[in-house]
Amino acid sequence: MNQIAPERPKVDKKPEPSLYASHQKVQPRAVKGRVRNIKWAVLVVLLALYYVVPWFRWDRGPGVPDQAVLVDISHARLFFLWIELWPQEVYFLTGALVLGAIGLFAVTSLYGRLWCGFTCPQTVWTDLFMWVERRIEGDRNARIKLDQGAKDGRWWKLKLSKHAAWLFIAMATGGAWIMYFNDAPTVTWAMLTGQASLTVYGFFALFTATTYVLAGAAREQVCTYMCPWPRFQGAMLDDNSLVVTYRDWRGEPRGKPDAAHGDCVDCKACVHVCPTGIDIRDGQQLECIGCGLCVDACDDVMAKLGRDKGLIAFETLKNLAASQAAVAGMAPGPARNAAGMAARVPQKKIRPRTLIYAGVIMGVVALMLGAWMLRATLTLSVERDRAPLFVQLSDGGIRNGYTLKLANKTRGEDLHLALVLDGPQGLSLTVQDAMEDAAGRPILTTRDDGITQWRALVTAPPGLRLRDSTPITFRLVDGSGRTLVTQHSAFMGPRR
Amino acid sequence: MPTKIEKDSITGQETTGHEWDGLKELNTPLPKWWLYTFYATILFAAVWVVLYPAIPVQGWTGLTGWTARGALPAQMDAERARQAPMLARLREVSAEQIAADPELRGFALAGGRVGFANNCAGCHGAGGQGASGGFPSLADDDWLWGGSFEAIHTTISHGVRAGESDEERGIAMPAFLATGMLTQAQINDTADFVLSLSGRSADPAAVTRGRELYAENCASCHGDGGEGNRDMGAPRLNDQIWLYGGDRASVVRSIAYSRAGVMPAWRGRLDPAMINMITVYVHALGGGE
Ligand code: SF4
Ligand code: SF4
Numbered sequence: 001m002n003q004i005a006p007e008r009p010k011v012d013k014k015p016e017p018s019l020y021a022s023h024q025k026v027q028p029r030a031v032k033g034r035v036r037n038i039k040w041a042v043l044v045v046l047l048a049l050y051y052v053v054p055w056f057r058w059d060r061g062p063g064v065p066d067q068a069v070l071v072d073i074s075h076a077r078l079f080f081l082w083i084e085l086w087p088q089e090v091y092f093l094t095g096a097l098v099l100g101a102i103g104l105f106a107v108t109s110l111y112g113r114l115w116c117g118f119t120c121p122q123t124v125w126t127d128l129f130m131w132v133e134r135r136i137e138g139d140r141n142a143r144i145k146l147d148q149g150a151k152d153g154r155w156w157k158l159k160l161s162k163h164a165a166w167l168f169i170a171m172a173t174g175g176a177w178i179m180y181f182n183d184a185p186t187v188t189w190a191m192l193t194g195q196a197s198l199t200v201y202g203f204f205a206l207f208t209a210t211t212y213v214l215a216g217a218a219r220e221q222v223c224t225y226m227c228p229w230p231r232f233q234g235a236m237l238d239d240n241s242l243v244v245t246y247r248d249w250r251g252e253p254r255g256k257p258d259a260a261h262g263d264c265v266d267c268k269a270c271v272h273v274c275p276t277g278i279d280i281r282d283g284q285q286l287e288c289i290g291c292g293l294c295v296d297a298c299d300d301v302m303a304k305l306g307r308d309k310g311l312i313a314f315e316t317l318k319n320l321a322a323s324q325a326a327v328a329g330m331a332p333g334p335a336r337n338a339a340g341m342a343a344r345v346p347q348k349k350i351r352p353r354t355l356i357y358a359g360v361i362m363g364v365v366a367l368m369l370g371a372w373m374l375r376a377t378l379t380l381s382v383e384r385d386r387a388p389l390f391v392q393l394s395d396g397g398i399r400n401g402y403t404l405k406l407a408n409k410t411r412g413e414d415l416h417l418a419l420v421l422d423g424p425q426g427l428s429l430t431v432q433d434a435m436e437d438a439a440g441r442p443i444l445t446t447r448d449d450g451i452t453q454w455r456a457l458v459t460a461p462p463g464l465r466l467r468d469s470t471p472i473t474f475r476l477v478d479g480s481g482r483t484l485v486t487q488h489s490a491f492m493g494p495r496r
Numbered sequence: 497m498p499t500k501i502e503k504d505s506i507t508g509q510e511t512t513g514h515e516w517d518g519l520k521e522l523n524t525p526l527p528k529w530w531l532y533t534f535y536a537t538i539l540f541a542a543v544w545v546v547l548y549p550a551i552p553v554q555g556w557t558g559l560t561g562w563t564a565r566g567a568l569p570a571q572m573d574a575e576r577a578r579q580a581p582m583l584a585r586l587r588e589v590s591a592e593q594i595a596a597d598p599e600l601r602g603f604a605l606a607g608g609r610v611g612f613a614n615n616c617a618g619c620h621g622a623g624g625q626g627a628s629g630g631f632p633s634l635a636d637d638d639w640l641w642g643g644s645f646e647a648i649h650t651t652i653s654h655g656v657r658a659g660e661s662d663e664e665r666g667i668a669m670p671a672f673l674a675t676g677m678l679t680q681a682q683i684n685d686t687a688d689f690v691l692s693l694s695g696r697s698a699d700p701a702a703v704t705r706g707r708e709l710y711a712e713n714c715a716s717c718h719g720d721g722g723e724g725n726r727d728m729g730a731p732r733l734n735d736q737i738w739l740y741g742g743d744r745a746s747v748v749r750s751i752a753y754s755r756a757g758v759m760p761a762w763r764g765r766l767d768p769a770m771i772n773m774i775t776v777y778v779h780a781l782g783g784g785e
């Protein structure tokens with residue numbers, strides 16, 4: 001299965017970390033570079049989306065908030081742009097989640113932990129919190145010094161301002177989450193003026209607290225100890241997946257920038273920028289979220305030394321092994337580097353697992369599209385009376401009662417539909433409180449995004465001899481004679 | 497418990513002193529924040545136990561004195577207050593007007609269903625299907641005292657033979673045998689005639705004899721052709737619905753000893769709004785006129 005690189009050349013590896021070591025605070029250093037720029041861009045776009053989306057308006061007519069994206073608990077509706085889901089249609093949500101999961105598998109099998117390193121909310125908010133921390137307390141060295149120094153006035157000032165800023169962001173985050181479940185302008189005003197419900201303030205406090213704790217204090221510990229995803233994503237990766245890799249065949253042996261050593265000058269820049277506090281030169285590790293910041297850090301060092309970039313790079317393990325094999329026995333230097341790079345082959349993107357993921361994605365998409373096309377926006381449910389099962393009429397006829405519920409899942413004009421009964425000749429149909437059309441058929445009227453209820457009575461005249469249970473069918477017919485809904489039921493009578 | 501804290505030579509970690517097959521268990525405490533969260537939950541529980549009735553001891557309600565039972569009146573009051581405007585309107589208008597107003601009608605049907613289940617279903621069945629032995633079906637098209645909104649409302653308010661008011665629904669049928677008004681033979685003949693009214697099999701000779709007896713004794717209430725009389729609650733005899741059974745023996749028994757169902761008067765027992773709601777609900781069961 002996952003064929004990991006063959007026996008590697010001797011790497012200057014630090015001893016296995018003790019399983020019993022207590023937690024060390026990670027103080028990552030700031031870094032500039034291509035990957036970092038991409039990460040900033042992703043961060044800005046995602047945060048902007050998060051804060052702005054609830055404010056998008058969407059005309060939905062009277063009675064419901066005009067919000068484009070809304071989980072409306074009180075009306076039991078899910079609004080997403082032009083899509084409106086009723087509770088019995090949550091399977092679309094399930095489908096979307098399945099798509100999300102398989103999509104994540106597919107991306108991971110091709111490009112590694114892009115989700116973890118770039119788009120995971122934990123990563124995004126932690127990045128934001130670290131940026132704030134850096135603006136207030138300074139970069140890595142300044143922070144370490146601050147933490148080791150005395151708790152003087154400056155310490156208090158910096159710490160207090162940092163936590164105040166964090167709390168402010170956490171509140172903005174928690175507050176914005178509320179808006180996905182309530183009409184944004186209304187709930188924002190209510191929260192600001194102290195008029196929101198206890199529930200709203202409760203959830204606001206909860207989401208504020210989780211943001212503050214997870215992004216401010218827990219940080220990389222969420223990824224290594226709490227999140228299940230790193231534990232099983234190994235199953236998505238193989239040696240054709242791109243992962244952040246230290247090209248040890250090029251870097252080793254580490255040391256001075258001279259002919260006796262590889263390209264790694266052991267400056268530890270890659271370690272210092274790592275938000276999870278690991279050394280990527282030790283090889284693939286569970287803790288590595290694939291953020292690529294070490295790539296930027298090392299590229300910077302290589303540029304200063306006038307060497308090729310890419311000592312740490314997004315690379316497949318297959319190529320890593322190929323390069324290693326190609327340079328076996330060669331002395332450090334440009335010749336070895338060239339040989340190693342030449343041995344690489346383009347990433348194989350079409351592999352059984354990517355094909356399977358693509359197949360599953362297309363299958364689920366097709367299923368969802370099909371379900372969406374076949375989704376009935378008008379449904380009729382027919383409940384036959386159980387007590388009495390049937391009613392004996394004074395002329396000897398038999399009558400059954402039915403409760404009809406007509407659900408209309410769209411908004412707009414009310415529909416006026418004629419109710420037609422299909423069954424044995426002679427059965428007659430009346431609907432209480434319903435108007436009748438020219439042909440004497442009862443007319444049922446729908447309600448905007450709602451349910452109307454009717455009571456129908458079906459009567460068999462005295463002469464009609466039916467079995468004790470006779471299948472009948474209700475149909476709703478529109479003005480042009482088209483049948484919109486059909487619902488089967490039964491007509492009960494005495495045992496003959 | 498070891499008296500001396502022992503350190504593991506390899507990891508430098510403290511040990512718990514427990515040993516198993518030569519392996520010592522290391523003491524690796526939870527992170528502090530975990531512990532504090534844990535302590536916080538304990539504290540929360542302790543406060544909760546003191547404030548709320550968490551100890552299953554008779555009479556212990558905690559310092560707040562809160563009980564689920566005690567909280568009920570407030571919830572009921574809130575619910576009553578919520579329904580009050582609607583109920584006030586339901587009290588003022590007639591059942592007929594309620595049925596014509598979709599909003600009132602929906603409320604009345606929901607409330608009437610509950611009121612019916614609580615007060616009426618015991619005799620008339622959960623769906624108004626009635627029960628044998630004189631409990632009429634409310635879902636069919638036969639009404640002893642009328643099936644209009646007004647008639648149903650009167651029946652519910654004053655009951656039937658409830659002794660609540662002399663004028664309303666108080667009339668009863670005489671027991672022809674017990675009072676000596678008819679002989680057993682005459683009653684048998686009358687029964688045959690009554691059966692013939694609804695096309696049931698009867699002895700033709702007895703029908704002929706019974707015709708005159710019926711005209712003299714029964715027609716004043718049940719009508720010449722057995723069409724019944726709602727003012728007196730006299731049932732139709734020419735249809736297929738028989739409250740006390742339509743076989744010969746049952747009809748004979750009805751004539752000989754009379755039948756007179758009793759229903760309580762609900763005026764004074766139920767809120768006028770509730771009587772209105774039940775009226776609308778019963779009317780909608782299927783038999784309303
Ligand atoms: S940043 Fe590059 S040169 Fe510096 S220690 Fe890391 S791998 Fe070596
Ligand atoms: S090792 Fe590199 S890619 Fe992995 S988490 Fe650390 S900085 Fe990010």
